[in-house]
Amino acid sequence: MINIQDIRDTARDLLAKGEVRAVIGWRAGSRGMPAEPVVITAPEQADELVWDPTCYHNLALHLVEDRKFLAHARKTAGAPIGIIAKGCDARAIVVLMQENYFKREDVYIIGVSCEGSGMIAEWKVARQLDGAVPTAAAFAGDEFAFATAAGEKRLPAREVMADRCLECRNPFPKEHNVALGEDKTGRALEAPFAALARFETRSEGERWEFWQRQFDRCIRCFACRSVCPMCYCEECVVDSINIAVAPETTAEEKANRIRWIERSAVKSENITYHMTRAIHLAGRCVDCGECERVCPVNIPLRLLNNKMEREARERFGYEPGASIGGPSLVASFRDDDPGAFIR
C-alpha cells in the first residue's frame, strides 16, 4: 500500500529543490470523489495531492498539453515537469518519448504502483451502492472503502474495478525516476483480453450487427480523441480543415480539398472515424481505457484498441510502451511477419 504522505513528500521535495517546475497529480474533486487532475507549482500545494481508486485519469495527456502550450508560447521548458504516473500512464509516457514528442530528461516520473488493485468504474460502484452517493474512496487491501452519507461502505475491489484494470498485467510503472509501491508486474485479475476473446466468439453477422448499432449511436463529440494522450496531432485527419490556406490558395483548391471523412454524425462516417482511430492507435495504445470511460454513449472502444494490441502482440511480438529506443509497430518489420493472406 502506498502511503499518500510519501507521494506528497516526494512532490514537495522536488518542488522545493527546484528539480521540477511543476508536478502533475490528482487532488480531491469538488464533491470529494472522483479525484481530478491538478498541476501544482509550489511546495506547500503538495498536501493537496491524493491517491485513491478514482485516480483513473491518464495524466500523460497533461504532459502533451504542457508540451503544446510551450510550443505555442515559444518557450523552452527549463526544469523538467514532474508527473505522478500509474503503470498505464508510464507506458503512455514511454510511447510519447519513443515518438520523440519530448525527451526523457524533460520529464520526472513519480511512479505509483496500483499493486494488486486498480481504479474503479463509476457505473459499477453506482450499481453496488444502490443510489448512495459516495464522497470519498480509499484503497483497503482487497476492498475499496467508500464514504457515504450512511457511513462507510466496503466493496470488494474486483466487483467495482474498471475492466481495463482487471485485465491489466503491468500495474507497475517500469519507466520511472522514483517509484512507490510494490512491483506486481504480471498480475492479471482477469485473463488479458478477456472481453475481446468473449466478443470474438460471435459470428461475422453478429459482429457487424453489434458494431453498426454502436457506431450508429456515436455523436462525434470527439471526447475519445480529446482524452487520448496519443491523439496529439495538431491537425487531425477527420477535421475538414486539413488544408494550409495561404493568400494564394484559390477558391477551387479550398473547395476541392480532400475530405476523407465527413463531419456529420452518420453511421458510415462514424465507422470510418473509429476505424481510422483504431489504426492510428495500433501499437501506440497502452490500454488506459480512458476513451471508453469518457464516451457519453458508451461505445466499447476498448474492444477495437484491444484487437489491434493483441494482433500486434501475437503476430508481431510487439508490446506498446515497452522501450523508449525501440522501433514503432508500423515502422518496423520482421522477415517472418504473417503473409499467408497475400496471394
Place this chain on the structure above:
Amino acid sequence: MSEQQPYEPKIVAFLCKWCSSAGSDLAGVSRIQYPANATPITVPCSGSMSPMYILSAFNKGADGVLVSGCHIGDCHYMEGNFLARRKLHLVKELLQFIGVEENRFRMSWVSAAEGAKYAQVVKDFVEDLRPLGSQEKLKAQRT
C-alpha cells in the same frame, strides 16, 4: 427503359508503380482476357498505402479493394512491401473484426512479369465478390 443490368462488383485496385502496375499493363498488352471490374490506381509503393485509402474506397462505394505490390524482396524501395504487409494485416483484421466480409479486401504480390497472375487475381476476386452482393456496410449514406 431496358431491363436491370446484372450486378458487377466494383473493385478499386491500388497497384504499386514498379511491379503490379507494370504487371497489369502486361496483362493488357498480352491480350489476356480478364474482367473489367477493377479500377486501377497507381501508388508509388504498396508501403505508401494509407489505411485511409482503403477505408475511403469502401466509404465511396467500392465492393472490394485490392492492394498489390512487388514480391517480398523485390521492393524498389527495399522494404516498402514489408511495411505494407504488416500495416495492411492490421487493416484486414480490423475490417473482419467489425464484421466486414473477409473477401472484400485482398492483397497480392504481382511482379512486372506476371501479367497472367494479375489477370487471375482479378478474376478470382470478382468471382469471390459476386456472391457477396454490393457493399453497403461502409458505404457513405448520402441523404
